Amino acid sequence: MYDCIIVGGGHAGIEASHIAAKMGKKILLVTGNIKNIGDMPCNPSIGGTAKGIIVREVDALGGLMGHIADISQIQIKMLNNSKGPAVRSLRAQADKITYPKNMQDALMHTPNLTIKEAMIEDLIIEDNTVKGVVTADGEKISGKTVILTTGTYLKGNILIGSENTPGGPHGEARSNHLSDKLKEYGLKIIRLKTGTPQRIKKDSIDFSVMQEEKGDKTPWTFSFDYEPSYDVDKQQSCYLLYTNETTHKIIRDNLNKSAMYGGYATGVGPRYCPSIEDKIVRFADKERHQLFLEPESLYYDDWYLQGFSTSMPRDVQELMVYSLKGLENAIITKYAYAIEYDAIDPLQIYPSLENKVIKNLFTAGQINGTSGYEEAAGQGIIAGINASLKLDNKEPLILKRSDAYIGVLIDDLVTKGTIEPYRMLTSRAEFRLILRHDNADLRLRDYAKKCGTISDEQYNHLQEKKQKIADLTKYLKENHIKITEDNKNIFIENDIPIPSSNLTYYELLKRPEIKLSFLENFIQLDYSEEVKEQVEIDVKYEGYIKKAYKEVEKLIKLEEKEIPDDIDYSCVTNLASEARQKLAKVRPKTIAQASRISGVNPVDISVLSVYLKKEYNK
């Protein structure tokens, strides 16, 4: 008997298994092919805008993704470094051979974790409660909780032109029956679609006509626990290229051959990663579209052609690729394909990621309607933590929208549902000024400590950092600059106006033209870069940050107003009928969540508050 069985060894399954094992539970990870654990079937990168922040959040919570990406990366960049601190985010090109290998090593060394190779085709259900899983061979394995992280493998179909092949990525077998079984048990199943572009053989690419995109000269890591240890000069480059009029003509002429436009597909694809034919159709007046070539690994020669995802037949794909400048003689090692798969309607899950219909069943990743490695990992770690907490009869860890991007992600899913694969964007986070990559540890490690997912050492390190931040802030507030001749000259040399009186360093730092590094001309600051960064951001953007926290306070007040699980919305008189239906479907946990459901108006919220007060005296 296992405490928890995780079905699927992708980015969600990994984090779920690892964190639950770390919390002392006896864990079984079942996957179709052990060698594919931690595989990156699509883009060869981890992180990116918003996603990079999720990776740091996973790290802060005690997860694996951040550190494994750090030791597997072949290029790393801080995106938006020239913009404000709220929107910066790391992205690493991860080696597709090294990353899964490092991940598998990490799992092998995780105590309490057993890994088994099998396809799961059914669940054991008694009294609406999951009791274990059933393999394709009919073997029954008991578990107190089950986490499904099945990715695109539920009735996966690969589409290339009019060809339709059952299966998952890499020609792996799919799960044929599990989604039908879930439907039998009362879950609503939706069908989604995503796609991946061609891979091109390195020797056949003329990089000289493309624009080189290099890694940063500053070393970075995702993980809060390790210093960077790579050579910034030995990073791989990516390349930028463009489509042209010939490419567009080929696509237009062959549109009816594409799986999507020819009517061969039924799933709903994501708007934020449309196939190239989508882009040509929807943005007909654009003369060119941007594409990137990214190396997949140091150990084989495939390059990933980002931006060129398509479901055209192979012969058309060849014409399309050859029309690109620098790819006239390209050898296509893998053709682009679209993939359709089953997922569950995420309105059927609680913010803890536990299922509303089947008890002790959790889901994470693409099965919940998301897209992306990072989104999967973020849910995986929460599912793992909450399955473990449930076994201990403890309250689940529910991150608020003001706590983490992971909180925004899960809240969006369970409150609004989704009809297309959901990708995280910075614009989805209303508190993004607070949810920065640089403070993920400050935001989340207290929760992690409480759940037992980080070590004492990690926690003590955090406390030290907090203390240092407070010390430095105090120092800047209490000390004044002296306007001596020498100091005046430093201002003049740096072309910065000389302050009229002896201001504190804190006041000086508030000025837009003055950086903390400039103040180090006058004072010696014996603090780490990360501490200085926190203080600088806090001081420079104080006004904005304060405003944001005020909004957070309002939200938290509403989050504290809980709605009992047993509420019967048909008894709440005066609710508008649309609101009543939506509330009954979503069954929000708090008044705050209720207020975010589309179709639930402020009046309905008032009515509901009054009802709760009356019936439950909340």
Add this chain to the structure above:
Amino acid sequence: MEDTICAISTSIGIGAISIVRVTGTDAIKIFDSIFDGNLNDKETHTIHYGHIKYNNEVIDEVLVMLMRGPKTYTTEDTVEINCHGGKSTTEKVLEILLSCGCRLAEPGEFTKRAFLNGRINLLEAESVNDLIVAKTDAARTLAINNVDGILTKKIRNIREKIVKILANIEVNIDYPEYQDEVQVTHNLMEEYLTDITKELKSLVDGARNGRIIKEGINIAIIGRPNVGKSSILNHLLDEEKAIVTDIPGTTRDIVEGSITLNGVAINFIDTAGIRETDDVVEKIGVDRSKRSADQADIVLFVANNNEKLTEEDLKLLEKYDSENLIIFVNKSDLEQKIEIPGNISREIIWGNTIDVNGLDSLKNAIKNKLNLDTIVNKDMSYLSNIRQIDLVNKANSAIENAYASLKNDMPIDMIEIDLRAAWEYLGEIIGDSYQDELVDNIFSNFCLGK
């Protein structure tokens, strides 16, 4: 901890005193910031005298009831302000409170708070529930009627402009490597903000028109004693409203009367002639005259053709010199002794009340000043209630903040915070608050993907 709300609690326009009620955590703090007394250290359930002041200007003379929670209707700290200045002054007080951190109470919100804070019992709850629904429905219908048509379209247009900018900024953030997309730079942002400011200004100007249509306008007739102010009033109203004699200082208090021009109520206020006087009663009248003139939409200055302008005349002319001043030189039937100084550039109308000359010209001048021909016909759906005006003002100050951040060289994504706030305020006016609008806009207007 509840935010602080306020509302006019008496029916508008009826009765000499109207009460503005403020309740919530910061009720006392916010009120003190506009009061020349200090309630902070005063006993609960006491009454205090003082003035509402804003930008160093006295707005009204008030009596204030201070009631500290929990022994109040809402159980929260409450201040009730007895305003004496009539409808427009009361609304001004409300507006000031809103700009100082209060939120306008929703219909039924005082009662709702009373209930939620346990002040009223469960039996009463049902009716509270009905009340909230009924009032909000009414308010909703009202709001829809109010903001239908051209105004909604105007606001939608501004919001669309803003959301396009927001989407562009978001695309720059979420897809930083897409170099073909327009990059929102500081220069571009400045252009955008200038444009939006202009659009918002036209909304605010519209707000003034909305008020004119709804409430009419006030014209104060001022001038030295015995220049014929009351005669002019009587002729404009076509009735003997004011007592007319040859004795200077006959009118000692304010006399009012209304006519309709192009469907808009024009309220004339005949004032006591302004002069230095030792007569106590007349002095009060003179003070009131000055106050009426200060608060009027248009000041009609009356002079006597048959006399030279005095020092006092010139002082008044200087004081009220603005776009909204009309000069009427009365007694044109008598010999002209008046000399108009060259530096007076405002419109002058000559006439008299004996053979009734110049009064039509006067009416036309009023119409022109207010653009009555255009505002009434063109578009009846101006912003007309305080809630809407409050929101437009908030949007406006959000844009001002964005401007300030721009000047401070803040990153674009910080400036965007205020721009977004403006967009949300405007959405509240017309009830558009579809949260995914921005994300939708990003995907429909920009071409991105893997």
